[in-house]
Amino acid sequence: MTLTAPQGTAAAGRRLPPAGPPRRAHRVWRAVSPYAYLAPFFTLFAAFGLFPLLYTAFVSLYRVELQTPGDMEWRGLGNYAAVFTDEFFWISLRNTFTIGIISTVPQLVMALGLAHLLNYKLRGRTFFRTAMLLPYATSVAAATLVFAQLFGRDFGLVNYVLGLVGIGPVDWQTNTLASQIAVSTIVVWRWTGYNALIYLAGMQSIPSELYEAAEMDGASRWRQFFHVTLPGLRPTIVFTAVVSTIGATQLFGEPLLFEGSVSGGISHQYQTLGLYLYEQGWGFFHLGRAAAIAWVMFLLILVLVGVNALIARRRSRKEAGR
Numbered sequence: 001m002t003l004t005a006p007q008g009t010a011a012a013g014r015r016l017p018p019a020g021p022p023r024r025a026h027r028v029w030r031a032v033s034p035y036a037y038l039a040p041f042f043t044l045f046a047a048f049g050l051f052p053l054l055y056t057a058f059v060s061l062y063r064v065e066l067q068t069p070g071d072m073e074w075r076g077l078g079n080y081a082a083v084f085t086d087e088f089f090w091i092s093l094r095n096t097f098t099i100g101i102i103s104t105v106p107q108l109v110m111a112l113g114l115a116h117l118l119n120y121k122l123r124g125r126t127f128f129r130t131a132m133l134l135p136y137a138t139s140v141a142a143a144t145l146v147f148a149q150l151f152g153r154d155f156g157l158v159n160y161v162l163g164l165v166g167i168g169p170v171d172w173q174t175n176t177l178a179s180q181i182a183v184s185t186i187v188v189w190r191w192t193g194y195n196a197l198i199y200l201a202g203m204q205s206i207p208s209e210l211y212e213a214a215e216m217d218g219a220s221r222w223r224q225f226f227h228v229t230l231p232g233l234r235p236t237i238v239f240t241a242v243v244s245t246i247g248a249t250q251l252f253g254e255p256l257l258f259e260g261s262v263s264g265g266i267s268h269q270y271q272t273l274g275l276y277l278y279e280q281g282w283g284f285f286h287l288g289r290a291a292a293i294a295w296v297m298f299l300l301i302l303v304l305v306g307v308n309a310l311i312a313r314r315r316s317r318k319e320a321g322r
Contacts, residue, residue: 053298056291056294056295057291057295059072059287059288059291060079060080060288060291060292060294060295061074061075061076061077061079061288062074062075062288063075063078063079063288064286064287064288064291065285065286065287066281066282066285066286066287067285069287075288079288079289079291079292080292080296082289082292083289083292083293083296088268088271088276089293091268091271092264092268092271092272092273092275092276093273095180095264095268095269095271095272096248096249096251096272096273098180099180099183099184099187099248099251099255099270099272100244100248102180102181102184103183103184103187103188103244103248104241104244104245104248106184106188107187107188107191107192107195107244108195108237108240108241108244110188110192110196111192111193111194111195111196111198111199112196112199112233112237114132114192114193114196114199115196115197115198115199115200115202115203116199116203116225118132118196118200119200119203129197129200132192132193132194132196132197133193133194133197134193135189135190135191135192135193136191136194138190140253140254140257141253143186143189143190144186144253144254144257144258145257147182147185147186147189147258148257148258148259151172151173151182151185152172153169153170153171153172153173154169156172158170158172159172173258173259174265174266174269176267176269176270179258179265179269179270180269180270183251183254183255183258183270186254186258187247187248187251187254191244191247195240195244198236198239198240199233199236199237199240201236202232202233202235202236203229203232203233206228206229206232206233210228210232211224211228214227214228234312234315234316238308238309238312241308242305242308242309245301245304245305245308246301246304246305249273249297249300249301249304250273250274250297250301251272251274252272252274252275252278255270255271255272255274255275256275256278258270262275262278262279262282262283263275263279264276273293273296273297273300274297276293277290277293277297278290280293281293
């Protein structure tokens with residue numbers, strides 16, 4: 001007869017692995033792992049984003065010349081005072097706002113209309129959606145050089161078309177408003193398709209039940225657009241407005257290559273803040289003053305973004321209170 005040990009005795013004879021240290025290490029890893037995954041991003045941001053920003057603020061307090069960057073003379077807020085007392089700074093600031101409005105408003109309106117058309121089931125809509133990105137993928141230099149030829153005073157295609165309807169030739173490089181319209185046209189051409197695809201993605205996230213309910217109530221497509229599409233796209237519109245505002249404030253390549261001058265024309269008629277910064281730093285070799293201009297632009301962008309966010313928040317509160 002075979003004798004078997006009681007079940008409790010066999011279980012007591014087994015040795016279970018210690019539960020404390022592995023579980024503790026697992027808990028520590030779960031707490032630390034998100035920061036470990038984010039560490040590469042924060043490292044690159046600190047090296048190429050935060051450090052240049054702080055160093056620019058440091059340089060803006062000194063007199064630094066491009067030829068002798070090691071010789072630094074303390075000026076305090078002298079660079080900022082020199083910037084604010086320079087008439088060309090205010091001219092470039094005014095030009096930046098004017099070009100920003102002329103380029104941003106038509107750009108976003110056209111993008112919204114194109115996205116509304118592409119949201120319907122059209123033949124070849126995949127081709128049209130892809131074609132929307134072609135201007136965005138085009139080089140800034142290539143696009144600007146082509147548009148500079150189109151807006152030529154004597155042999156430009158735009159003046160030729162205007163001549164067909166009885167309008168005399170326009171000097172797109174010298175006239176203040178005309179040159180700003182020409183530069184804004186390049187910006188509109190490059191960024192309209194990009195914003196249209198963003199709006200299209202936002203439209204496709206709106207529930208189709210809302211359109212069905214509006215259609216059952218007898219709403220036309222225009223009423224559906226104003227009462228269903230636009231309210232659903234409000235966060236997307238705020239996003240594109242903020243991004244376009246930042247881009248308009250930092251506009252550089254288009255006005256630089258339009259005539260090939262950092263002064264933005266003979267009388268600075270389309271010189272933006274970006275061109276003014278470049279002219280001070282790499283034209284006149286005043287790196288300290290250029291750093292001050294960079295920080296003024298940074299603070300200006302913060303103010304503009306804050307105003308956009310405040311307007312959007314107040315509008316949302318008003319509609320929520322209805």
